[in-house]
Amino acid sequence: MLIELSIKHFAIIEELTIPFEKGLTVLTGETGAGKSIIIDAIGLLLGGRGSAEYVRYGEKRAEIEGLFIVEDAHPVMKKAEELGIDGRDSMFILRRDITSQGKSICRINGKLVTIAVLREIGQALVDIHGQHEHQSLLQAEQHLGMLDGFAYQELRQTQLEYQALYRRAMQLQKQVRSLSENEQEMAQKIDLFKYQLEEIEKAGLKPNEDVELSEERHKLSHLERLFSLLENSYRSLYGEGSGLDFLSNTVAHLEEAATIDKELKDVQETVSNSYYLLEEAAFSLRDYIEQIEFDPNRLEYIESRLHEIQQLKRKYGSTVDDILEYAAKIEEELDSIIHKDDRLIKLQEQLQTIWNDLYVEANALRTIRKEAALALTEAIHHELRSLYMEKTSFAVQIEQLESSKHTAVIQGEEMAFGPDGADSVEFYLSTNPGEPMKPLAKIASGGEISRIMLALKSIFSDQQGITSVIFDEVDTGVSGRVAQAIAEKIHGISSGSQVLCITHLPQVAAMADTHLFIEKHETNQRVVTSVTPLTKDEQVEEIARMISGVEVTELTREHARELLELAGQHKQV
Template identity: 60%
Template sequence: MLEEISIKNFAIIEELTVSFENGLTVLSGETGAGKSIIIDAIGLLIGGRGSAEYVRHGEKRAEMEGLFRLEDNHPAVEKLEAAGIEIEDDMVVLRRDITHQGKSICRINGKLVTLAVLRETGHSLVDIHGQHEHQDLMHAERHQQMLDRFGKTELEEALEDYQKRYHRFDQLQAKLKQLKESDQETANRLDFIQYQLQEIEAAGLQPGEDEDLEKERHILANSEKLFEAIRGAYDHLYGEGKALDWAGMAVSSVEEAAEIDTDLGGLSESVSSAYYMMEEATFTLRDKADSMAFNPERLNEVENRLDELNKLKRKYGDSVEDILVYASKIEEEIDSLANKEERIAEYEQALSQAADELIAEAKTLTDLRRQAGHALAGSVQQELQALYMEKATMEVQISPLGRGKSYQTEEGETWVFNEKGADKIEFLISANAGEPLKPLAKVASGGEISRIMLALKTILSGFQHVTSLIFDEVDTGVSGRVAQAIAEKIHLVSRGSQVLCITHLPQVAAMADSHLYIQKEEKAERVQTIVTPLTADYKIDEIARMISGVEVTALTRENATELLQMAEKAKSNV
């Protein structure tokens, strides 16, 4: 559940901390007091689209921080642990700052994360339903996601299997299309890469050749200086009165000392070894100096070869190894293009097999969706009856896709796929007896849409695993007994999940387990939002205000008290 949220410098909110309880929490207050602004802040906290416009005028950044408590088996736990985010005492803290320049800074339990990670985590914790959700319900493309969610694990696994085969089918179809490009383009490409391969092969490249040549060029270009250094070292070591001569005398002296003091035997051996190593190095220097000769022709050869390699590098890679890798790549492409018809036949066979497997998975997915659609329609109708839409009927229409990746089987049957399957899914409803089933957008009024949305959310909330559900004025357009039914339905949902609800309906407010009153006041010529938890007496006054709309009277207080008593009775009967 969402235990607490802190908001600072967000819209008209200067600084605000709100604690929430389990069950149903109602947020009420005058229009414009800031109720929806608090929900907007929660929406941004869980990864909603940010903007510099949210930052309070004159401030550098808006800050939002929320504390959530999770159950051990919550889906977010595994995701966070995979991202290297530690969870202590089953608590998760989300934080998001938005600067006046529009930049977002996101953290989870103090660790910086991307907005995508914050959004993925946040959407598994909170589900917000507002007026825009009603609009989503009108769009058929959203219906498939709702149906798949209702289908639970079996449908999710079938969709995952389907998508693996779809990606394989898509790759093969793209490759086959590439192979079937026009003959002229293929011929031009073949000529071009054959020329490139011949040029690379003619160079006779050897791995590491460029590095070896660079080293050799450096030595050849400095051969005179190198000779003088080697010859100088030899002259200092060899000859009468030179280093080697003195070292030999040192060996003799140490050997004589070791004959007197046997403890110096090890030292004598070390000095002797050093002498012989120095002697060997001296002769090596002599041989190296004798064998050296300045060879300008070889230097020219190396320079020319390096120039040739550099020209190839500018065309095909940064090193000889890169050039050889490129040559191998175009050699495979040449083989593919030169044997185009054979390759096309191979890919057509592979595509046919992939399509058969994809069609089989698509059929399985469609069958499962039909079963889930039948069950969902029945559940929605049952929920709508409790919301005084007794004559409403619903059907989940599943038909073939009209747009997507198409494929024609050998039998002449045409299939159209996308990443979600081969199905076009749309919810059809008849709100009243005798009316034909039609798409939601064409038959439902505002009040009916509110009830249909609530019915769907009541059913789907059991499969979402979110810690908190937020209803932002989803009871718009209803009154009377329908309002009471919606109030009871929202409270029923709160039995299984924390629910926060912005409402103007006294029936919904009366069902609340806790009630927060939102108001705005002017301080230092600036407007700010204040949240006050209502006690029993103040709750009566607020519900009375919601009933009367203008002036609270003794009669409206009596009505509010009666409404609260009825609400308590309704709760106890659930």
């Protein structure tokens, strides 16, 4: 759940720290006081799109920080581990700073993360549902995901198997299309690849040849200096009056000294061994010097060869090994093109096998979805009855996917496949008895959409593992007993998840376990927003204001007390 939210220099908010409790927290206040701004801040904290316009005028940056605590078994713990985020103590501190230039800095538990990572963690913690989300409910393409979310446990394994096959089908289909390009393009590729292979093969390259030749060129270019250095080294070591001559005398003297004092034996052996090692090194230098022979033709050949290799590098790779690797690659591709008909037949056979397997998995998905659709329909009807929509009929229509970039002929019939199966799902509704079922988008009013959305949220909230649910004025367009039913439904959701709700309905406000009052006022000629937890008496005044509008009378206060009393009775049931 969200424990605490801190907001600084955000829109009309100067600085706020809001503690939150379990259960249902209601936020109320006059229109424009800043209620939705607080929800906007939470949305940005969860990875929403940021903008420099959110930064309070005259400030360098807006800062938003939230503290969340979850259970050890919460799904977000596994996500955090996969993303390398320390989730010990089951505590997550999300922070987002937005600069006046529009740049975002995101952190989770002190670690810098991308907005994508912030969004992935944030969406696993909080579900924000506002008026704009009614639009997603009206979009038929969203309905498949909603149904799959309802049947997640039963569907997941089959869906993973389907998606693995689908990815393989896409790879094979891409290869088939590549081999099915027009003949002129294939002929041009063949000519190009043959020319490139001939040029590389003619060069007769050897692995690592460029490195070896460069080293040899360096040695030949400094051969005279090398000869001089080695000859001087040899003369210093070997010959009359050289280092070894003096060392030989030292060995002889130490041998005699060791016969007098045995403690010198080790020193004598060390010097003696050094003498023989140096003598061997001198002989090696002599042999190396005798083999040195300056060959200008060899240097000229190396220069020419390196120039030839450099010309190939410009075309085919930065090293000789890269060039040889490129040659192997185009040789394989050339062989594939030349024998494309045989390869094409094999790929098409493999692809058809995958399509057949996809067909089986798609049918398995459809079977699970049909069973889930019946269960979802029953659950929705149950929820709608409690929202005074008992005469409304809801149905989930599952059809074969009609159009897709990816189709196959299965058992003589063309079939379309998508990333999530071969199904098209759409929610249908009939709000009055005797009327035909029609697509949800074409029949539902604003108030009906609010109730249907709330019914879906009631069903999904327990399954999604979300710790906090936020409702931003989802009760728009309803009143009377429907408003009371919505209030009870929202409070019911709060029994399994922490719920934050912005509302203009007194019935919803009366259900609050915690009531926060949002207001704005002027300080130093600047507008600021404040948040105040209401006492019982203050809650009566606020609900009375919500009932009456401008003037609060004793009658509206009495009505407010009655709403609070009824709400208290409902909570005890």
